[in-house]
Amino acid sequence: DAGITQSPRHKVTETGTPVTLRCHQTENHRYMYWYRQDPGHGLRLIHYSYGVKDTDKGEVSDGYSVSRSKTEDFLLTLESATSSQTSVYFCAISEAQQETQYFGPGTRLLVL
Amino acid sequence: GENVEQHPSTLSVQEGDSAVIKCTYSDSASNYFPWYKQELGKGPQLIIDIRSNVGEKKDQRIAVTLNKTAKHFSLHITETQPEDSAVYFCAASISGQNFVFGPGTRLSVLP
Numbered sequence: 001d002a003g004i005t006q007s008p009r010h011k012v013t014e015t016g017t018p019v020t021l022r023c024h025q026t027e028n029h030r031y032m033y034w035y036r037q038d039p040g041h042g043l044r045l046i047h048y049s050y051g052v053k054d055t056d057k058g059e060v061s062d063g064y065s066v067s068r069s070k071t072e073d074f075l076l077t078l079e080s081a082t083s084s085q086t087s088v089y090f091c092a093i094s095e096a097q098q099e100t101q102y103f104g105p106g107t108r109l110l111v112l
Numbered sequence: 113g114e115n116v117e118q119h120p121s122t123l124s125v126q127e128g129d130s131a132v133i134k135c136t137y138s139d140s141a142s143n144y145f146p147w148y149k150q151e152l153g154k155g156p157q158l159i160i161d162i163r164s165n166v167g168e169k170k171d172q173r174i175a176v177t178l179n180k181t182a183k184h185f186s187l188h189i190t191e192t193q194p195e196d197s198a199v200y201f202c203a204a205s206i207s208g209q210n211f212v213f214g215p216g217t218r219l220s221v222l223p
Contacts, residue, residue, distance in 0.1 A: 004155075033210070042118075042201060043156070043213040058210070090155055098144050098205040103155035 003027045004104035006091050012110045019078040021107050023091030025071075032074040033058075033092040033101065034066060036085075043090065049074055050097065081111045114139040114206045118214030125192050126222050133200055133217045136184040141207035145185045147176060148201045150216075156201055160187070192221045 003026035013019050023032060033048040035058075045058030047066040055066050063085060065077045078085055088108050092101040118135045125131050135145075143164035148156035162169045162176045162185065169176050173192075178185040185204075189196055199218050203211040 040215060042215040045210060048210060097210065100146060100158055100161060101211065102158065103148075105155050106153075 004091060004093060004102060006089075006104040006107050008107060009105065010108045012112065013081050014112050015082055016080050019081050019109065019111075021076045021089055021091075021109070023074045023076070023104060025074075025091075025093050027093060027102075028071060029093040029095050029102075030071075031094040031097060031099075031101075032068065033094075034064070034074065034076045035090045035092065036060065036087040037090060037106075038087050046076065046089075081109075083111050085109065086111045114142070114204065114212045116202060116204050116212045116214040118202055118217055120217060121215065122218045122220070124220045124222060127192060127194060129192055131187075131189045131192055131196070131219055131221075133187045133202070133219070134184060135186070135202035135204070135214050136182075137204040137212075138183065139204065139206055140183065142183075142204040143207075144205040145176070145178060146203050146211075147187050148203070150199045150201065152198075159200075189219075192219075194221050194223055197221045 005024045007022045034046040035043040044060045046064050049055045049068040067075045088106050090106045091104040094101045115138045146161035149159045150156040160176050173190045175188040199216045201216050202214040
């Protein structure tokens, strides 16, 4: 998985609780992305980062925030989880925008 | 906005036969088209990609063709094997932005 790890790999939480997912890379790539994957929708971009402290919204950013304080780490936070955020979350990295993206192993999140 | 359609959504072939998956895109400025393979419980993995200045690219049993005029590109897998069974995603770059992914094709190779 191109030097990308995600933690936790599985999480069950309750509606209304905060959740933070972590993506860590060892490739020193500038761009990092968070996607969610749901049946019938493929991969949809939540947020992405183009450098330390530089982030931007994707297609489905409502209810999510991100932070990137170091090149190697990109955090995705659900401030108050809802059942509609039950999904599989993937982190990806790339050297530049519109260059090949490499994906992590994913985090399966269940919000009850 | 940019839209990527992918067909078929499911595909079953006999081992040894060929499989073809087609994607269409709407942004005429798109210039990079990767294909990913996702096995159960794993993240998508890049298997082949093509840029807009090339019409075809081949890597062993896998090939991708691009028709920029018609705005479609296709993945071709020859001599399919059971380990080719997976979900395949196409993607297209968006001018000045990131990628849009197709909804995926579940390929089953029957022994």
